[in-house]
Amino acid sequence: MNLWRSLSGRRRAVALAGASALVAGGLVTIPVTGAYAATQCDVAYTTNDWQGGFTATINIKNLGDALNGWTLGFTFPNSSQRVTQGWSAIFSQSGQNVTARNEGYNGSLPTGASTSIGFNGSWSGSNPKPTSFTINGVACNGGTTNPTTPPTTPPTTPPTTPPTTPPTTTPPPGGPKVDNPYAGVKGYVNPEWKAKADAEPGGSRISNTPTAVWIDRIAAINGTDDSSSNGSMGVRDHLDAALAQGAGYIQFVIYNLPGRDCAALASNGELKPDELPRYKAEYIDPISAIQGDAKYRNLRIINIVEIDSLPNLVTNTTNNPGGTATCDTMKANGGYVNGVGYALSKLGAIPNVYNYVDAGHHGWLGWDSNFSPAAQIIKDAAVASGSTVNNVHGFIVNTANYSALKEPYFKITDQVNGQSVRQSKWVDWNFYVDELSFAQAFRNELISKGFNSNIGMLIDTSRNGWGGSARPTGPGATTNVDTYVNGGRVDRRIHLGNWCNQSGAGLGERPTVAPESGIDAYVWVKPPGESDGSSKLIPNDEGKGFDRMCDPTYTGNPRNGNNPSGALDNAPISGAWFSAQFQQLMQNAYPPLS
Structure with a gap:
């Protein structure tokens, strides 16, 4: 299995002012119809490394005038470093020089907009990070000077073909769909x-x-x-x-x-x-x-x-x-x-x-x-x-x-003192208990x-x-159907209708x-x-509202039998990281974590 480890990237404030783009070791002229103001941007380069390979993520943020098409350029410090597979941009490499040109869908970068691109790479000896970048041929150094006039002919040395070394573990062969897509292969770890x-x-x-x-x-x-x-x-x-x-x-x-x-x-x-x-x-x-x-x-x-x-x-x-x-x-x-x-x-x-x-x-x-x-x-x-x-x-x-x-400790066909467990408040005439x-x-x-x-x-x-x-470690007391079900059920929610950041899960x-x-x-x-979901209203730009079922003080509605929500406090919006919940989930894992 690949060893993934995060390495902090290098951020650079850059200036964009020129009309040319570095491509595969040469310069290709980009026509300009009028004056072009210097445009600031920010580039972050991060990698996940393992022996002999790495995945790089490059975030480009436009801090100035809108861009309609861009080409990123940089140079690998080590001659052994190679791009083997790129995404969200068209990559090419000549020697140690690498360029990445926008795809059709991400070429437009309005002011304040960002795009993320990346690639898989190989290396030997060491994998140092690039120390400088260009955007549209302009050195990413905060300056506003136009680039040197590009050569009118392309380089005579053809670009080096990126190596095609496959990942260390070969994916399964393609072909007709299998009956169970989970069988026989390992899953992706985000x-x-x-x-x-x-x-x-x-x-x-x-x-x-x-x-x-x-x-x-x-x-x-x-x-x-x-x-x-x-x-x-x-x-x-x-x-x-x-x-x-x-x-x-x-x-x-x-x-x-x-x-x-x-x-x-x-x-x-x-x-x-x-x-x-x-x-x-x-x-x-x-x-x-x-x-x-x-x-x-x-x-x-x-x-x-x-x-x-x-x-x-x-x-x-x-x-x-x-x-x-x-x-x-x-x-x-x-x-x-x-x-x-x-x-x-x-x-x-x-x-x-x-x-x-x-x-x-x-x-x-x-x-x-x-x-x-x-x-x-x-x-x-x-x-x-x-x-x-x-x-x-x-x-x-x-x-x-x-x-x-x-x-494990009760089933839908059980009866207590002549009453079906379906009559308990928890089951509430449902035909299933798990x-x-x-x-x-x-x-x-x-x-x-x-x-x-x-x-x-x-x-x-x-x-x-x-x-x-x-x-629970066994069935509940047989006093009545409610004591039997509530004492033996492993689902400890207050009500089956509770769904938000449940306490005790x-x-x-x-x-x-x-x-x-x-x-x-x-x-x-x-x-x-x-x-x-958030336990209180948190404004956001993702369209995610505030639902009282995520509020630990909420006393419920007809959908959950007017019961308390059972939600954890201090929760962020849906999808955001909730450390307290993560720790609770590990603590209450079943089967337990080793």
Whole structure:
């Protein structure tokens, strides 16, 4: 396994004033039609190194006049250093000189805008960082002098062809889709999440665990210039990093429907309920273009498609307790059904992509009134907007939630003094008491609605372990159904409807392939340590609102039986790092951490 270690990069304030660009050791003239004011920018170069190789990330921020096209140039200090594979820019190398020219989608850099590019490289002896950079041929030294007049002829020595040394671990061969994309290969470890986990005391015990990458807004596709929420790396950055790791699969969460999560303000998104065309053109289409790049054809790309969406159309419209007008709107305008269908159609057309559609959890859909109707509306979405059921490889339950995988000390058929446990306040007439039994039953229901018989289920076990000192060690007292259930249940939430930063939660089963019949894998889709939502209003530019279910002082609503929220205090916005939660999850892990 590659040894990843963060190294701080070199930042330089730079001036852009010239009209030429250094390309592969020569200079290519760029026409200028008028006076060009000096433009300040900032360049940060960071690497993750291992013996003989490295991954470099270069962040370019424009601090001055708008740019329409750019070329970055720098020189490796060591003659052995080579670019082997680049992304988000067109790289070339001649000798020790390297250039990176913008792609079509990131050439425009308005004032204050940033872009992130990167590459995999090789080295021997040592891997020192470049000490100077150029933008459009101008030395990045804060000056305003135009560059020296470029030569009129290209260099006679052709550019050196970058080496094609593969990663230290060869990815699996391409070919037809496999039945279980998790089987037989290792998963991608997100280096941004790993760095945060490693920074926590004891975090190295889990930091090499594969977790999903959340694409929760349009800006996340190409990457952002900050790491306040889900990180700064874009989709292509993660895919290239997965190749460098020799990973066999990578997991993305497709999460940006118009009117997103219509019943929970903390996870609202940037797109308004009527912006389905924008969702298609600005969100799904660019993701599809990147994932469809032939260079990733040997990588199994797993998409978790739009969590907390389709089940809302069954349970959280205003004909239900606590329903919302936004859910009414999304049901009426077809935005969720057609948005999911479009995503499945576009992404499912890529031969190495595996789509798993979100299917809620047992505490949401386990009642007869929700169970079959939810399966039907998921089927409707799977055949909408030109899609077919063949674009669905499977389904996932408990995404970013806390429902126990198994309840070992009571089952749905138990009775106490002649009363069914279904009559207890906790179970509340549900037909399921845990996620495994629900996932297996819901799979059968989905097949009965017309999905392929070989579909597989995933269960997100990142935060449903419920270990620690509060975990029961046997059944509850048989005084009545409530003492029996409450005394024996491992899920220690106040109410099954509580979903935000739950107090007492712990890490669950580590990612496991094919653990039970019909289950493709236990997975960590919600990266442990990333908040569900802020415990108080925090203004942000990501469209994420404040939901009282994340407020520890909130006394509830009809959807959670008017019970306290059970949320942790001092939480940041959804997706941002929450150190206190991360520490709690490790402390209460089940199985316990060694």
